[in-house]
Amino acid sequence: MELRQIEFFVAVAEELHFGRAARRLHVVQPAVSQQIRQLERGLRVKLFNRSTRRVCLTEAGEALLPAARAVLLTAQETQLIAARYASSRGNSLRIATSLRSRARLRLAADTLMQSRPGLTVHLVDVSDGTRLDLVRTGALDAAMVDHLVPPTPGLLLHRLKWRPVLAALPSSCGLAEQESVGVEALGELPMRQIPSAFHLTLVELIISARRRLGLESIPLRYATSVREALDGIARYGDSWTAVQDEAREYAQHPGIRLRALSVDGMATQSGMVTRVAPSEQVLALLGSCTSSFEREV
Structure with missing residues (x-):
């Protein structure tokens, strides 16, 4: 049994969805499935009941979850103690x-x-x-x-504010006529996801925001770069992606319009x-x- 396997188990147990757990862990879904299978083999118990529609904990999984969370908390405390001594230099x-x-x-x-x-x-x-x-x-x-x-x-609070996040939409899309676009309006339009920490975090926020509104997740398509995503959006007019405010040069991309993306937490105040x-x-x-x-x- 490895600490990473326990981390994956807790993530799937809390999300009850392998795809959402993968996004939370910043890995691909097959990696989550593989780690869970290895953990189940090592423990010799089945932790989840899986079907095409839902994932739920087994009785053994329910019993092990509190202990697994405690293990992660202990590991976290251990890292903090070690980091504290390392920082003494x-x-x-x-x-x-x-x-x-x-x-x-x-x-x-x-x-x-x-x-x-x-x-x-x-x-x-x-x-x-x-x-x-x-x-x-x-x-x-x-x-x-x-x-x-x-x-x-x-304690002292240093106020920070997210720089705006922009939705890159096909110019032929009706949403492109609006000044800003909310997550509730984007559910049926696939998002072209780019393999970056920014996009992984953004997808998590969009899914969470839609879940709070009682809406389904968003369909995803994948691109290797922002340029590839924009080329696909402009060519086919059937998807969108997100870019950071400092990338406004993309506004010159033919067939693309940038509009403010309204996602809870992405353009509001945070702090350190x-x-x-x-x-x-x-x-x-x-x-x-x-x-x-x-x-x-």
Whole structure:
């Protein structure tokens, strides 16, 4: 039994869908299925009942889920403790990320590490209920929050705002006549997904937003690059994709119109919580975030 297999088991158990679990884990669906099969063989029990329409936990799966979550929590705490000792040399940051900020924070962290050889930025997933306490105690250097928090003793909130995300639509599509497009209107129009962290995160957000509205998921088609996706959209007029605001040059692509994409969390305020006197490295990371966020000073 491997820790990664347990992570995959918990993801499928919480999503009750192998495709959604794959997107959450940033892997392809066959990899999830393979890891679950290996875990079931190793444990010699069946964890899920699968059919073409639904996935559900078996009795054994239900019984094992709390223990599996505890294992992941222990592993997470172990990583934080190790990272804390590693950072005692001043060459490491531990930042709690979130679903909405993960892709763009990863970009900011990579940019900072390229400019500072020897610095490592660890992005970790922790529960919303514990992240502020972990920053206060020093177990984390900072934490992203998706909803702005009230003033908290010992902590400082740095307000950030997502740069707009744009829907690249075929100019022949009726939605292209609107100023902005909501996720509820895009359900029947396939999205051309690009293999990037940005798109994986965006798909998760769209699916979650549609689920909250009681709507089905979105159909996906795959492209290897933004250019390939736009060429397909312009040629066939039967799909769409998303681009970041800084890529407005795509507005010149023949047959394409860019419209604001309204997805809960993609164009609203987020924030980074630090201690009142953040380190110079944390301030540098905040500065790096300006390439992906609009920072409110």
